[in-house]
Amino acid sequence: MSENGDVEMHDASAPRAEAAAAAAAANPKGTVIGGQSVLPWVEKYRPQKLDDLIAHHDIIATIQRFINQNKLPHTLFHGPPGTGKTSTILACAKGMYGPKFGSMVLELNASDARGIDVVREQIRTFVQARQLFSTGIKLVVLDEADSMTSAAQFALRRIMEQYSSNARFCIICNYVNKIIPALQSRCTKFRFGPLGDSDVRGRAKEIAASEQLSLTDDGLEALVTLGRGDMRRVLNIMQSCSMAFDEVSAESVYMTTGTPLPSDIDEAFSVLITDGVEEAFLKMDALRISKGYAVVDLITGLFARAKVVKWPTAALSMLMGRLADAEYRLSLGCSEKVQLGAVVGGFAEARAVLERGKGAQAAAAAAASGQQQQAQG
Ligand SMILES: Nc1ncnc2c1ncn2[C@@H]1O[C@H](COP(=O)(O)OP(=O)(O)O)[C@@H](O)[C@H]1O
Ligand SMILES: [Mg+2]
Numbered sequence: 001m002s003e004n005g006d007v008e009m010h011d012a013s014a015p016r017a018e019a020a021a022a023a024a025a026a027n028p029k030g031t032v033i034g035g036q037s038v039l040p041w042v043e044k045y046r047p048q049k050l051d052d053l054i055a056h057h058d059i060i061a062t063i064q065r066f067i068n069q070n071k072l073p074h075t076l077f078h079g080p081p082g083t084g085k086t087s088t089i090l091a092c093a094k095g096m097y098g099p100k101f102g103s104m105v106l107e108l109n110a111s112d113a114r115g116i117d118v119v120r121e122q123i124r125t126f127v128q129a130r131q132l133f134s135t136g137i138k139l140v141v142l143d144e145a146d147s148m149t150s151a152a153q154f155a156l157r158r159i160m161e162q163y164s165s166n167a168r169f170c171i172i173c174n175y176v177n178k179i180i181p182a183l184q185s186r187c188t189k190f191r192f193g194p195l196g197d198s199d200v201r202g203r204a205k206e207i208a209a210s211e212q213l214s215l216t217d218d219g220l221e222a223l224v225t226l227g228r229g230d231m232r233r234v235l236n237i238m239q240s241c242s243m244a245f246d247e248v249s250a251e252s253v254y255m256t257t258g259t260p261l262p263s264d265i266d267e268a269f270s271v272l273i274t275d276g277v278e279e280a281f282l283k284m285d286a287l288r289i290s291k292g293y294a295v296v297d298l299i300t301g302l303f304a305r306a307k308v309v310k311w312p313t314a315a316l317s318m319l320m321g322r323l324a325d326a327e328y329r330l331s332l333g334c335s336e337k338v339q340l341g342a343v344v345g346g347f348a349e350a351r352a353v354l355e356r357g358k359g360a361q362a363a364a365a366a367a368a369s370g371q372q373q374q375a376q377g
Pocket of ligand 2: 085086087143144172
């Protein structure tokens with residue numbers, strides 16, 4: 001989880017979408033297959049200008065001001081994935097350098113080696129090299145910098161200082177605490193929060209229109225719910241869904257991502273709070289196998305569902321704790337079936353707490369009415 005509770009792609013929730021999008025991403029140049037262009041939509045619809053970005057208007061306005069005054073500082077963009085960090089700096093760079101982009105911008109991301117040697121050699125060589133006929137300040141973009149070693153970050157600190165007269169750095173990461181404080185303090189920080197639902201909705205509609213996609217209202221809501229403010233995820237789901245189905249509806253969105261349908265979660269929840277342990281387990285396991293759901297996705301759905309029932313605190317916190325434990329163990333690779341058992345057991349325990357609470361309440365009420373009768377007698 002990121003610091004604002006935004007899930008960092010527990011990617012089990014979108015396995016098929018990711019796979020289809022990965023297939024598209026393997027053709028970044030938009031190779032035509034079977035008469036259809038498979039350019040990934042995240043690239044096709046990447047904002048080209050700062051004006052194309054749909055959210056974070058205050059950040060964009062500030063950066064625009066820096067650029068207009070020719071005073072772009074070193075920057076640090078942080079926040080959950082798919083919120084426009086990379087797009088923002090690329091749009092800035094395109095605006096600032098135009099055709100000189102290639103020679104003035106060095107972009108390194110997690111797939112490039114960025115150990116201490118690269119920082120010392122490649123980055124230093126790039127910022128040192130003088131440009132014939134151009135005097136501008138160069139830009140070094142270090143995308144996904146969370147994965148840089150701290151030795152490399154320390155080396156970077158020196159380079160940033162040494163070459164601040166001819167280069168600016170933009171460090172991009174998901175978790176700001178993975179960046180050493182010495183680098184943080186040399187940068188102006190911008191936090192990119194998850195995109196708002198209405199922004200996501202508007203953009204998804206625009207893209208559906210330009211792709212001539214039939215997008216139903218409930219499909220749009222499903223995209224917003226599953227996207228959780230991550231536009232990359234929304235676009236990947238939309239693209240894979242449109243490849244597999246004629247219509248992007250709630251059902252096709254849930255099926256593409258392998259996410260349990262809300263109706264299945266409702267049914268599972270009612271089984272778990274009424275049936276006995278053994279019966280509930282058999283039904284849940286049958287659901288998991290017949291629909292191909294991952295237990296972690298069932299947990300996510302049940303967790304969201306549990307939050308809206310009006311249970312007393314003791315029972316609810318017991319249930320949430322049990323679900324969280326099972327989710328954690330699944331992330332370590334424990335058996336799906338056994339963890340499903342733990343989920344069923346967690347519900348049984350929470351129900352026991354609930355019953356005890358009701359029993360205690362009834363006893364208290366009986367005692368109170370007994371006292372009243374005595375007093376009257
Ligand atoms: N603020 C935004 N406005 C418009 N599109 C966005 C925005 N944020 C993300 N997107 C879409 O999501 C894709 C991924 O965005 P990106 O900038 O790479 O995210 P990040 O670097 O924050 O993970 C982009 O191609 C774009 O289509
Ligand atoms: Mg990025």
